[in-house]
Amino acid sequence: MAASLSTALLTDKYELTMVDAALASGAAERRVTFELFGRKLPPTRRxxxxxxxxxxxxxxxxxxxxDDQIAWLEAQDYLAPATLEYLRNFRFSGDIYGYAEGECYFPGSPLLTVEGTFAECTLLETLLLSVLNFDCAVASAASRMTIAAHGRPCIDMGARRTHERAAVSAARAAVIGGFVSTSDLEAGKRYDLETVGTSAHSFTLLYESEPEAFAAQVARLGPSTTLLVDxxxxxxxxxNAVAAARAxxxxxxxxxxxxxxxxxxxxxVRGQLDSLGAHTTRITVTSDLDEYAIAALGAAPVDSYGVGTRVVTGSGVPTAALVYKLVEREGVPVAKESESKQTIGGRKVAGRLFDDEGYASEELLVTGGTWEETQSVLKDAGARPLQHKIVDGGMLDPNLWGPGAVEEAAAHHRRSRxxxxxxxxxxxEGEPGIPTRVSAIEDVRS
Amino acid sequence: MAASLSTALLTDKYELTMVDAALASGAAERRVTFELFGRKLPPTRRxxxxxxxxxxxxxxxxxxxxDDQIAWLEAQDYLAPATLEYLRNFRFSGDIYGYAEGECYFPGSPLLTVEGTFAECTLLETLLLSVLNFDCAVASAASRMTIAAHGRPCIDMGARRTHERAAVSAARAAVIGGFVSTSDLEAGKRYDLETVGTSAHSFTLLYESEPEAFAAQVARLGPSTTLLVDxxxxxxxxxNAVAAARAxxxxxxxxxxxxxxxxxxxxxVRGQLDSLGAHTTRITVTSDLDEYAIAALGAAPVDSYGVGTRVVTGSGVPTAALVYKLVEREGVPVAKESESKQTIGGRKVAGRLFDDEGYASEELLVTGGTWEETQSVLKDAGARPLQHKIVDGGMLDPNLWGPGAVEEAAAHHRRSRxxxxxxxxxxxEGEPGIPTRVSAIEDVRS
Structure with a gap:
C-alpha cells in the first residue's frame, strides 16, 4: 500500500510505545475490551x-x-525489532460492535466496543477517536440546525471554513444530520451526495455591470438558477435578476x-418578487447561519439555508469529546480511579427503552453476561438494541460503507430523532434528552 | 494523477459553474487580482x-x-464541453504573492495575493481558504499558548480531537506557533517534527498492579521515560514511579x-519528588489545557504542557474567518458594496512600520502603483515588506515547502512576534496589536 493512502500513522506515538512495552512484557496478547463513548454531552447538546x-x-x-512507514519507524529507533515485525504484519483481527450511523446517543452510550488483543485494540485508538470526534460533532450540530429549519432545506457550504479534507467528511456528516446537499465536490463524488452552487460576488464584479453578469450566468445555468443579488x-x-431570467x-x-x-x-425581497409577479422565485440565505439564526428566520419568507462556518465547526462544539477506555481485561472489569475522570468498568450492552406513548425514555446500559444473554434480556425489557457487529474477526461489514450508506444513515437519524x-x-442548554442508566444484568432481569 | 491524490475537487461547486459561465461569455480570460485576508481578527486575538x-x-x-474526476463531472451534466476541456488541461499559470509562514498578521493583511485569469484564480479559491482558515486558526491559538507558557515547552497531543487528516496539519501549524513537538506520527514523518508519547491509563490497567505496569514500561522505554501517575x-x-526507574x-x-x-x-507532586530525592524528575501536565489554564499554571512547578483539544480546535476560534475577494479586474479596482461586508478595491502591497524603539507600530497597506514602485515606497518609509512571490507564472517556490520549511516558519514567527x-x-480581549492603515501610494510618498 502507498504510504499516502495508509491510515496506520494517523496515530499518537504512545499507542506504538505501549504496544512495544506490552509485547516485551508478554501482556500484548491479553484479550481486552475498549469502549468509545462520551462521559457527558457538551453544553447545549440534548x-x-x-x-x-x-x-x-x-x-x-x-x-x-x-514499507516506507516501517523504515521511518525503524530509523526513529525507539521500537524493538519484534515490534516492527508485529507492525509490518498488522491487520486488525478483532470484533467491533457499533451504534448505527445516524443513531442519537447520550452520556455513556458505547458508540463503539472494540474487542481483541490489547495490542490490536490500542493501535486503533487514535484513529477511531479522530473520526468519530469530528464527524459526530458536525452531525450533531447539523441535526440541531435541521430541527430549527422545520423542514426547509439546509445546504452545507462550509468547505472553505475547515481543513480541506475535514470538509469532505463534514459534508457527509451534515447530510447524516439532515442537510440535503453540499457545495463540496469531493464529498459529492466520494459519497454520492447532491451538490449545489452557482456563483459568488466575484462573478458579478468580473463584469462591467450587474445585468451583464446575470445575463452571463443565466446563459449557462438557465433561468432556474440562483442569482446573488447583494x-x-x-x-x-x-x-435585474428577475429581468435576466425573463429575458x-x-x-x-x-x-x-x-x-x-x-x-x-x-x-x-419577497414583497418585491411578488410585486414583480415572480411568485415562484425562491429566497435562499447564507450569511453566518447557525441553529439560532435559522430559528430566528423561521417566520421570515425564506426557502432554504446555506450554512458555512458553523456546521463544519460543530456550532461551538468542534469536537464531540468522545474517549476510548479499557473496560475489561481477560473478562475482568477494570476502571480508572482518578478524580473527575472515573470510568465504569465492564462491557456495556445498550438498549433504548420507550414510554407508553412510544417516546424514548431511557438509555439502558447493561453490564455482565454474554452478548447473547444481554440482548435477550434487553428484548424482554422492551428495549431496542443499539449495537451491531460491524467488524467480525477483522472482517468489515461492507453495507456500512458502500453506496447508499449515507442515505441510510440519514434515514436512520430521522427515525431515531x-x-x-x-x-x-x-x-x-439543559439535560440530555433521556437519562442514561447503567445496570447489572441481574437487576434488569428481575 | 490518481483521483485520491488530486486536490482539484476540494472545491465548492460554484467555482466550476462560475468558470463555466465566464468561459461562455468570454470573461474567463480577464486578468484579475484576488486577495485573501481577514476583515477583522476574531475576538481575543491580538x-x-x-x-x-x-x-x-x-x-x-x-x-x-x-480522468476519473472529469468523467464524474461530465456525468453530472452541468458543465459545457469547453469547460470540461479547460479543466482537463488545467494548471495554474498565474502569480501568487504571500506573507511568509510564521508572520503575524492583522485585519486586512493580504496573506495571499493571486493574479491571473479569472478562471484560474477562481478555481483555487476554496482550497486556499480551507488550508489557511484551518492552519492559521491553529497556529494563532498555539502562539497564545506558547506566550502563556513563558518558555516551558508545549506539546501537541490533539490528534484524537479533530479530523484525522486535519490533525496532521494541526501539528504542523502548532509547531509554527511555537510548540516543540507532537504526538501525531504522520505529522512527524511528513514534516520532520519531533514526536512524543509514552503511555495511557489503559496500559496501567492492562496489568495486575501499577508497579507491574511501570516496570514493563521502564523495561522498554528506559528510566528516563514519563510515567502516568494518576x-x-x-x-x-x-x-511507584520513582521506584520503578531506580529498580x-x-x-x-x-x-x-x-x-x-x-x-x-x-x-x-514536586514536594514528594524532592523528598524522594528525585530532583531531576520533571512534571508534565495534560488535562484540558488552553492558554488560560497554562497561564494559571505559571507559578506551579510544572515543566511542560501537553495540549489536546484546544490547540487543534483553535481554542474557541476553529476557523480564521479569512475571505478571498476580487479586488482588481483588468487593472481597475473593484469592490462589493453590500452592507457589513464591504471590501476595499485595488491590490494592496503590505509593509510593517516600526517605532523609535523598534517595536511594530502599523500594518501599512499601499494601493496603486506597480509592485516595484510600491516596494520602493515602502522601503523609503522604513517599512519591512511583508509579501514574497511564492508562485511565479505557475512555478512554485520549493523552499517554502521542502525539508526545513516548518523550522524556518517557526523561527520567523518568533522574530515576528x-x-x-x-x-x-x-x-x-482587545484591539489588534497594531492598527492597519490603507493608503494610496501618493499619500505614502509625500
Missing part, C-alpha cells in the same frame, strides 16, 4: 448523533503499515442574500 | 499567525483534474498528571 462509522471502515481497510443595491439586484424566457429559480439583516431583507421526547429537540 | 502556505504549495502541485492514587503512583538503575525522567486540580497536584508591542501579547 443528544449526540453518530456519524463516521462508515469512514472508520474505510480507514480500517487501509490500516496497514507500508453585490450592489439589493432592490436593484432583485429587479432568457423563464422565471428566476431563486435569489441569494448573503449579507445584512437577513430577516428584514427576506421580507422586503423522531423517537425522542420533545425536550430533546430544544435548542437551549 | 494578532493572527500565518500557517499553511507550504501546504498550499503541496496542494497546488496536485491541483490537476484526473490511574489510581497519585501519591502512591509517584512512589532499572536510573532516575525517572518525568511523571505525567492528567486529571484533577493540576496546580494543587503539581505542588504536591518579538517585534510586536506588549499589548499584542496579552491574552485578554
Amino acid at each position: 443528544f449526540g448523533v453518530v456519524a463516521g462509522t462508515g469512514r472508520i471502515l474505510e480507514a480500517l481497510e487501509r490500516f496497514e503499515f507500508s 453585490t450592489y443595491d439589493i432592490a436593484k439586484g432583485v429587479e 432568457a424566457g423563464g422565471e428566476l429559480g431563486a435569489v441569494r442574500l448573503d449579507s445584512g439583516d437577513l430577516v428584514a431583507h427576506a421580507f422586503k 423522531n423517537e425522542l421526547p420533545y425536550p430533546a429537540w430544544r435548542l437551549s | 494578532f493572527g499567525v500565518v500557517a499553511g502556505t507550504g501546504r498550499i504549495l503541496e496542494a497546488l502541485e496536485r491541483f490537476e483534474f484526473s 490511574t489510581y492514587d497519585i501519591a502512591k503512583g509517584v512512589e 532499572a538503575g536510573g532516575e525517572l525522567g518525568a511523571v505525567r498528571l492528567d486529571s484533577g486540580d493540576l496546580v494543587a497536584h503539581a505542588f504536591k 518579538n517585534e510586536l508591542p506588549y499589548p499584542a501579547w496579552r491574552l485578554s
Whole structure:
C-alpha cells in the first residue's frame, strides 16, 4: 500500500510505545475490551448523533503499515525489532460492535466496543477517536440546525471554513444530520451526495455591470438558477435578476442574500418578487447561519439555508469529546480511579427503552453476561438494541460503507430523532434528552 | 494523477459553474487580482499567525483534474464541453504573492495575493481558504499558548480531537506557533517534527498492579521515560514511579498528571519528588489545557504542557474567518458594496512600520502603483515588506515547502512576534496589536 493512502500513522506515538512495552512484557496478547463513548454531552447538546462509522471502515481497510512507514519507524529507533515485525504484519483481527450511523446517543452510550488483543485494540485508538470526534460533532450540530429549519432545506457550504479534507467528511456528516446537499465536490463524488452552487460576488464584479453578469450566468445555468443579488443595491439586484431570467424566457429559480439583516431583507425581497409577479422565485440565505439564526428566520419568507462556518465547526462544539477506555481485561472489569475522570468498568450492552406513548425514555446500559444473554434480556425489557457487529474477526461489514450508506444513515437519524421526547429537540442548554442508566444484568432481569 | 491524490475537487461547486459561465461569455480570460485576508481578527486575538502556505504549495502541485474526476463531472451534466476541456488541461499559470509562514498578521493583511485569469484564480479559491482558515486558526491559538507558557515547552497531543487528516496539519501549524513537538506520527514523518508519547491509563490497567505496569514500561522505554501517575492514587503512583526507574538503575525522567486540580497536584507532586530525592524528575501536565489554564499554571512547578483539544480546535476560534475577494479586474479596482461586508478595491502591497524603539507600530497597506514602485515606497518609509512571490507564472517556490520549511516558519514567527508591542501579547480581549492603515501610494510618498 502507498504510504499516502495508509491510515496506520494517523496515530499518537504512545499507542506504538505501549504496544512495544506490552509485547516485551508478554501482556500484548491479553484479550481486552475498549469502549468509545462520551462521559457527558457538551453544553447545549440534548443528544449526540453518530456519524463516521462508515469512514472508520474505510480507514480500517487501509490500516496497514507500508514499507516506507516501517523504515521511518525503524530509523526513529525507539521500537524493538519484534515490534516492527508485529507492525509490518498488522491487520486488525478483532470484533467491533457499533451504534448505527445516524443513531442519537447520550452520556455513556458505547458508540463503539472494540474487542481483541490489547495490542490490536490500542493501535486503533487514535484513529477511531479522530473520526468519530469530528464527524459526530458536525452531525450533531447539523441535526440541531435541521430541527430549527422545520423542514426547509439546509445546504452545507462550509468547505472553505475547515481543513480541506475535514470538509469532505463534514459534508457527509451534515447530510447524516439532515442537510440535503453540499457545495463540496469531493464529498459529492466520494459519497454520492447532491451538490449545489452557482456563483459568488466575484462573478458579478468580473463584469462591467450587474445585468451583464446575470445575463452571463443565466446563459449557462438557465433561468432556474440562483442569482446573488447583494453585490450592489439589493432592490436593484432583485429587479435585474428577475429581468435576466425573463429575458432568457423563464422565471428566476431563486435569489441569494448573503449579507445584512437577513430577516428584514427576506421580507422586503419577497414583497418585491411578488410585486414583480415572480411568485415562484425562491429566497435562499447564507450569511453566518447557525441553529439560532435559522430559528430566528423561521417566520421570515425564506426557502432554504446555506450554512458555512458553523456546521463544519460543530456550532461551538468542534469536537464531540468522545474517549476510548479499557473496560475489561481477560473478562475482568477494570476502571480508572482518578478524580473527575472515573470510568465504569465492564462491557456495556445498550438498549433504548420507550414510554407508553412510544417516546424514548431511557438509555439502558447493561453490564455482565454474554452478548447473547444481554440482548435477550434487553428484548424482554422492551428495549431496542443499539449495537451491531460491524467488524467480525477483522472482517468489515461492507453495507456500512458502500453506496447508499449515507442515505441510510440519514434515514436512520430521522427515525431515531423522531423517537425522542420533545425536550430533546430544544435548542437551549439543559439535560440530555433521556437519562442514561447503567445496570447489572441481574437487576434488569428481575 | 490518481483521483485520491488530486486536490482539484476540494472545491465548492460554484467555482466550476462560475468558470463555466465566464468561459461562455468570454470573461474567463480577464486578468484579475484576488486577495485573501481577514476583515477583522476574531475576538481575543491580538494578532493572527500565518500557517499553511507550504501546504498550499503541496496542494497546488496536485491541483490537476484526473480522468476519473472529469468523467464524474461530465456525468453530472452541468458543465459545457469547453469547460470540461479547460479543466482537463488545467494548471495554474498565474502569480501568487504571500506573507511568509510564521508572520503575524492583522485585519486586512493580504496573506495571499493571486493574479491571473479569472478562471484560474477562481478555481483555487476554496482550497486556499480551507488550508489557511484551518492552519492559521491553529497556529494563532498555539502562539497564545506558547506566550502563556513563558518558555516551558508545549506539546501537541490533539490528534484524537479533530479530523484525522486535519490533525496532521494541526501539528504542523502548532509547531509554527511555537510548540516543540507532537504526538501525531504522520505529522512527524511528513514534516520532520519531533514526536512524543509514552503511555495511557489503559496500559496501567492492562496489568495486575501499577508497579507491574511501570516496570514493563521502564523495561522498554528506559528510566528516563514519563510515567502516568494518576490511574489510581497519585501519591502512591509517584512512589511507584520513582521506584520503578531506580529498580532499572536510573532516575525517572518525568511523571505525567492528567486529571484533577493540576496546580494543587503539581505542588504536591514536586514536594514528594524532592523528598524522594528525585530532583531531576520533571512534571508534565495534560488535562484540558488552553492558554488560560497554562497561564494559571505559571507559578506551579510544572515543566511542560501537553495540549489536546484546544490547540487543534483553535481554542474557541476553529476557523480564521479569512475571505478571498476580487479586488482588481483588468487593472481597475473593484469592490462589493453590500452592507457589513464591504471590501476595499485595488491590490494592496503590505509593509510593517516600526517605532523609535523598534517595536511594530502599523500594518501599512499601499494601493496603486506597480509592485516595484510600491516596494520602493515602502522601503523609503522604513517599512519591512511583508509579501514574497511564492508562485511565479505557475512555478512554485520549493523552499517554502521542502525539508526545513516548518523550522524556518517557526523561527520567523518568533522574530515576528518579538517585534510586536506588549499589548499584542496579552491574552485578554482587545484591539489588534497594531492598527492597519490603507493608503494610496501618493499619500505614502509625500
